[in-house]
Amino acid sequence: MIIFVGAGVAGLTAVRQLVAAESDVTLVTAGRFGHDAIAAGNTALAQGGIAAALGPDDTPASHATDTIQAGAGLVIPEVAQLVATDGAKQVQDLLAAGFSADRNADGALAFGLEAARSKSRVVHAGEDSTGAALSGFLTNLVQHHVETGAVRLIEQATLQHIHTQTGRISGVTVCSPDGFRRLSADAVILATGGFAGLYANTSSAAAITGQGMLVAARAGAVLADMEFVQFHPTVVPGTGQLISEAVRGAGAVLRDSTGHRFMSAVHPGAELALRDVVSRASAQVMRDFQATSVWLDATVIEQRHGSGILAARFPVLTEALAALGFDWAAEYVPVAPAAHYCMGGVATDTAGRSSVAGLYAAGEVASTGFHGANRLASNSLLEGLVFGTRAAEAARRDLRYDSWEPEAEFTQFIATATDIPSPPLPSDDSPQQLRDLQLLADAHLGITRNGHDLESLLTQLNTVGHPLADLVRVMATAALQRPESRGGHWRADFPSQDPALARRAAWRLATSTQAMQPALTNTTQETLVHADT
Incomplete structure (x- = not known):
């Protein structure tokens, strides 16, 4: 079984x-x-698509190279090549099984371009x-x-x-x-x-x-x-509504509170730089202006390609933003970085x-x-x-x-x-305890971290009874033990990348036998029939 x-x-x-x-x-x-x-x-919830080297001018080797460059020195090259190669075949098999991907007028797959990619290789279905x-x-x-x-x-x-x-x-x-x-x-x-x-x-x-x-x-x-958490740069504050990378790939830009486009001065890739770069830049602009957001300008897409293109290219997003009160074909939309991927x-x-x-x-x-x-x-x-x-x-x-x-x-x-010890605390998995834990993560394990905050977080976790505090404890320990800035982990007190730390770190949660046991109230035992597998 x-x-x-x-x-x-x-x-x-x-x-x-x-x-x-x-x-x-x-x-x-x-x-x-x-x-x-x-x-x-x-x-x-994934809006963007499935990256696959299926285009006539694309190769799995190119896909692997882009992946390795994005991973800031910690990608295992053989794994990147394996996934890029196997992945192309997996997507082909998916299409052969009947998955309906978006296609051009001539019937060929329509490939989207996203940040930090050397080729347009993102396969979409249902647009966004x-x-x-x-x-x-x-x-x-x-x-x-x-x-x-x-x-x-x-x-x-x-x-x-x-x-x-x-x-x-x-x-x-x-x-x-x-x-x-x-x-x-x-x-x-x-x-x-x-x-x-x-x-x-x-x-x-x-x-x-x-x-x-x-x-x-x-x-x-x-x-x-x-320690590595990716923050997506374009999420509507307070809603969890993500605005796909593909929108910036189609030409949308980010502006500060005065309407100035700021990413072109930050990175050669501008809005299509890696997510950690765009998120940090947006967070800095928000601090500079004491603002709760920056602004995504997708009106330039309408101006460049004609009225109605946003609704045609991004129908789900257009509907979702309208429900939030935004007409993004005519106005800027407030966005801010939010935790997105681990x-x-x-x-x-x-x-x-x-x-x-x-x-x-x-x-x-x-x-x-x-x-x-x-x-x-x-x-x-x-x-x-x-x-x-x-x-x-x-x-x-x-x-x-x-x-x-x-x-x-x-x-x-x-x-x-x-090993990371787990203190024997009374368990409390109430919604309020989870909310308290989430606010601690926001405050101390966000886009920018520092040693003082991480040590403070580890101390505060000793009073949090929610079981998931153990996971945050591992995150905080890993972040504290990496005194450098790399990819999705940025230390304000160690803003440079340290070549000596270009290695992955492994952790084991050390819990007592008692802490590991579930509360088996009203438990029913089921022994499933075993088959020769």
């Missing part, structure tokens, strides 16, 4: 792969599958709703497998605990409206997303707070790259294997070395397709041959993990 936790692009891709191999599969999702945003997670289109497409395919009985579906259930026996995965405990349930498993594929929801100011789905990552860490999984997560090898035998991770919950210190736009959906497939293949193969042999370089990397 293989249990999948999470129904975004990585989880659903993995499910499809194993159903095709006739494996025994259970899918656990926090929402109502196919019926709400909780199940779809951040996949459905690629994530929703992909989520719907994969959900429909998996729903068919649910209806035929090939996939067992458990809805409205959140992961509470990962069980191990003699050092190997033996099952999970989930919590649903009916109470706690323990499910036996030979392998678990974790695809629960990142932790950007741990910030109060975020573009992430509210439910994506790192719960799955925390449960994995408490089961002994090594985490990596936890480069850190459960450390895995290129097959999705974690440091715990039988536990795999794919998508944003994982840290593979693909993104390095800073993710390149539109690489996330691609990552989910590639590693969802690879994790599924590895799980099937490992169970068939009763083996567990993570790659040698990965094994060497996790051996460097530093």
